[in-house]
Amino acid sequence: MKATSVLPVLFFLFSIQSFAQRVEGFSLENIHTGESFELDSYSDSKAVVLVFTTLSCPFSKLYENRVIALHDNFSKDGFVFVMVNPHFGNDEEENKPAVLERFKGKVSGLAVLDDGAQLLTKQLGVTKLPEVVVITPSQTGFAVAYRGAIDNNPQVPESANMRYLENALESIQNKKNPSPSSSRPVGCNVRVK
Numbered sequence: 001m002k003a004t005s006v007l008p009v010l011f012f013l014f015s016i017q018s019f020a021q022r023v024e025g026f027s028l029e030n031i032h033t034g035e036s037f038e039l040d041s042y043s044d045s046k047a048v049v050l051v052f053t054t055l056s057c058p059f060s061k062l063y064e065n066r067v068i069a070l071h072d073n074f075s076k077d078g079f080v081f082v083m084v085n086p087h088f089g090n091d092e093e094e095n096k097p098a099v100l101e102r103f104k105g106k107v108s109g110l111a112v113l114d115d116g117a118q119l120l121t122k123q124l125g126v127t128k129l130p131e132v133v134v135i136t137p138s139q140t141g142f143a144v145a146y147r148g149a150i151d152n153n154p155q156v157p158e159s160a161n162m163r164y165l166e167n168a169l170e171s172i173q174n175k176k177n178p179s180p181s182s183s184r185p186v187g188c189n190v191r192v193k
Helices: 002-018 058-077 096-103 119-124 164-173
Strands: 027-030 036-038 047-052 079-085 111-114 131-138 141-148
Touching (some): 047 119, 058 164
Parallel strands (some): 079 111
Antiparallel strands (some): 131 141
């Protein structure tokens, strides 16, 4: 008798986990252009890749070239890459001239968003830098398809044997759900405003 009452509970718990986290629309300023980046404008993309990062975090610096390489490889296939800075304007070194200088000549078309108020950071529960949240559109809105680390080796890119973000993007490209759908990010803590 106990086994039959446990089955519905297990099914219910499994079904809750199978639904991806929904993402509310947001609008943040692109530090490069001063224009507004609105999530709802990208409903025809394959995915929006949000990379939460800062200029001052050493882990963010270590991953910068890998993010740019992924942007170069996947943006032509309908993936939108965006850097989100939750410390912009809150720290002396996190300012517009520093952002413009840091990315000058490195990549074109990669937005860096001002989330100094940390509204998006808090909405998505981001706690580390860098941390990635990949959002996919559907007819019912946007949902998180993958969240977590870029890969498993911040110091030596060539030694990374788990390329979480790249694998997630390839899965989405092949119309599959990323597996794993999350990983533990390693890096600097987001300083809560």
